[in-house]
Amino acid sequence: MDRDRDRDGRARSGRPRDGLGRPLPYGAEGVPRQPEGLVRTPGETVREAQRLLDAGMPFHAHEVFEDAWKSGPERERDLWQGLAQLAVGLTHAARGNATGGARLLRRGAGRVAGYAAAGAGAAAYGIDVAGLVVWARELADRVEAAGAAVPDAAAEAPRLSR
Numbered sequence: 001m002d003r004d005r006d007r008d009g010r011a012r013s014g015r016p017r018d019g020l021g022r023p024l025p026y027g028a029e030g031v032p033r034q035p036e037g038l039v040r041t042p043g044e045t046v047r048e049a050q051r052l053l054d055a056g057m058p059f060h061a062h063e064v065f066e067d068a069w070k071s072g073p074e075r076e077r078d079l080w081q082g083l084a085q086l087a088v089g090l091t092h093a094a095r096g097n098a099t100g101g102a103r104l105l106r107r108g109a110g111r112v113a114g115y116a117a118a119g120a121g122a123a124a125y126g127i128d129v130a131g132l133v134v135w136a137r138e139l140a141d142r143v144e145a146a147g148a149a150v151p152d153a154a155a156e157a158p159r160l161s162r
């Protein structure tokens with residue numbers, strides 16, 4: 001069976017995806033995917049991720065944060081990985097996976113809080129670390145308590161900056 005591959009020969013699904021990153025059947029109308037490996041400034045990363053979160057597309061926002069952690073300085077890795085985990089946590093919750101969503105929201109909150117506690121300076125990019133940690137932990141609690149109720153990703157989107 002042939003697999004979809006990128007120009008470097010790596011396996012890549014060519015199936016279209018919905019706003020939460022779920023694969024759709026070939027030929028279906030999906031949302032545009034984020035380009036991979038794009039290097040943005042931290043400000044551009046925050047602005048693009050916020051736009052995607054506000055549009056109810058946290059899976060796509062996670063891809064923006066993933067590019068930042070892969071292309072940014074090692075000292076910022078926990079910040080960008082934590083933000084990606086928050087976006088994926090919201091994605092899982094909005095897909096109906098309460099357990100996975102809550103777990104990733106808490107893990108991301110811990111990573112972002114740890115980055116800030118280490119004095120690494122997330123505030124330099126205008127990121128509201130304290131507000132994000134509170135948002136993630138509260139959403140994780142609500143998602144677990146609601147069980148099968150699925151939150152709306154756009155309505156639950158966090159504010160990344162103050």
